[in-house]
Amino acid sequence: MEIPDTKSIISALQIRRKLLIDDLRRRLHADGEHDQLALVNHLEETGDWAEASNENLQDLALIQHEVESLKKIDAALQSLHSGQFGVCHDCGQAIPAQRLAAQPEAMTCVACQQKFEQRQARRA
Template sequence: MSLTTAQTQALGTDLRRRRDLLAAELRERLHTSGQDVPAGLRDYLGAGVDPSEAYEELADDLAWLGHETIVLRRLDAALRRLSIGGYGTCIYCGGDIPPERLQAMPAAESCVACQEAAERERRRHPA
């Protein structure tokens, strides 16, 4: 079942809202940290800082940044699919992605069957 125009518009609005919120959060976190330098340039090994704590803090910040960047890229990709008319279509099999799945995961690029197959394959051949 293809998306109706109303569903596509509502999902597009949600995608843009989520993308704008995430981009604003990334900008805020990278450019303001309550310190004199942007968080992205913070001196993790400043005077008197325990190196193991500094490493842990840096690792946490990098993990957060990596995850949020992936989410942002997925939202951007979904918005591109929306703009060219491919939104709601599985990138693997070309079938429809159910509206319920898109409401739960607006950046979903695959149908449930293809997603399950990809997850089974990843479990069989972990990286």
């Protein structure tokens, strides 16, 4: 299996990780105030409980998505360090280099990812 340049992958993952953490901090803390959560400030901004609640739900969904992305990045960095990078977690086959170059946090090959998405679609 030909893996793209691991140094550039590590660098790209670390940069993405830092950007996600910075974004999470901005979302969680009001105006850089680390002791004040931004989520509770929507009521002050809007004056409307329903609108504030909706904005909080949107914020929480974005935060959850970013946390999941961080988990994937951390898992990819771990697999790089353990020598398991580029191996599908489901079938054990090599993940194509093109997929890894485009999405270095990918833990499954395209076929296994498609199967997963099909199962998810059937459940929904």
